[in-house]
Amino acid sequence: MVDHDADRALHKQLADLLRDEINSGALSPGDVLPSELYLAQTHGLSQTAVRRAIELLQNEGLVTKRRGRRTWVRERPPRQVVLLNPGDEVETRMPTEAERRQLGIPVGEPVFVVRRHDSEPELFAGASTTLRAP
Amino acid sequence: MVDHDADRALHKQLADLLRDEINSGALSPGDVLPSELYLAQTHGLSQTAVRRAIELLQNEGLVTKRRGRRTWVRERPPRQVVLLNPGDEVETRMPTEAERRQLGIPVGEPVFVVRRHDSEPELFAGASTTLRAP
DNA sequence: CTTGATTTGTACGTATGTATT
DNA sequence: AAATACATACGTACAAATCAA
Numbered sequence: 301m302v303d304h305d306a307d308r309a310l311h312k313q314l315a316d317l318l319r320d321e322i323n324s325g326a327l328s329p330g331d332v333l334p335s336e337l338y339l340a341q342t343h344g345l346s347q348t349a350v351r352r353a354i355e356l357l358q359n360e361g362l363v364t365k366r367r368g369r370r371t372w373v374r375e376r377p378p379r380q381v382v383l384l385n386p387g388d389e390v391e392t393r394m395p396t397e398a399e400r401r402q403l404g405i406p407v408g409e410p411v412f413v414v415r416r417h418d419s420e421p422e423l424f425a426g427a428s429t430t431l432r433a434p
Numbered sequence: 435m436v437d438h439d440a441d442r443a444l445h446k447q448l449a450d451l452l453r454d455e456i457n458s459g460a461l462s463p464g465d466v467l468p469s470e471l472y473l474a475q476t477h478g479l480s481q482t483a484v485r486r487a488i489e490l491l492q493n494e495g496l497v498t499k500r501r502g503r504r505t506w507v508r509e510r511p512p513r514q515v516v517l518l519n520p521g522d523e524v525e526t527r528m529p530t531e532a533e534r535r536q537l538g539i540p541v542g543e544p545v546f547v548v549r550r551h552d553s554e555p556e557l558f559a560g561a562s563t564t565l566r567a568p
Numbered sequence: 569c570t571t572g573a574t575t576t577g578t579a580c581g582t583a584t585g586t587a588t589t
Numbered sequence: 590a591a592a593t594a595c596a597t598a599c600g601t602a603c604a605a606a607t608c609a610a
Binding site: 335336337351365366367368369370371 | 593594595596
């Protein structure tokens, strides 16, 4: 339950509740969340607080939002294995918006940056890539 | 300049401007950004729009915010090189809030998940780690 | 050390726009 | 066409942390 007298912010409390439902499997990948309006009414919160809660989950990569559609639990795409070469170096970071568009990855998903010997860095979508050391 | 008649959302336009200043070096790591109130007044925006703009940059890992303090351009910690072993598998994702606290990493920074042979997955902070293939 | 000013955080409300169902 | 759902954008008020006088 969301406790208006607790120290923790209301939208963080709601995010905690929803995150638990996702991690416990009560909400499975592909399942839609209740609408913002419904969540606001059932938890006694403003729609603003609900929006902030769901934005937190979006930025953690747990849910996807699309205007007009419902919000749903992110599905885990099959991971493509990318084999590293000896000496390759790998970093990770959040993509720019342009990179998100190019790679078709949603908010809350990081990218791999693979630096191979004597070549330009390669980008891989974080959620659909597993790197394997040689 | 922020164009109120443009198709792009106002807070995204402001985020674009600030992101350009960071990437061009006009704002260096450690530099503070103007306050939300100042940005709102100088760009003719509401403080709400400014807050959303800066939140975008925070979630891209470009700036750090702390209540009471200013918002500043994130400094790049020196990267510690972690050597992979043959067959190791690596994934990347956004950390949970608990993991962020444990590893001391800010909003907008992903983590490496390294699966070594016959052992529990290890977590590494994304911004301060470079993985190297053997 | 205390006070007051500054800055970001939380939470609410309203209105309108756009995309999907 | 109508209803639903998320997006943008404005406003207000107060709280909490920090900073500077």
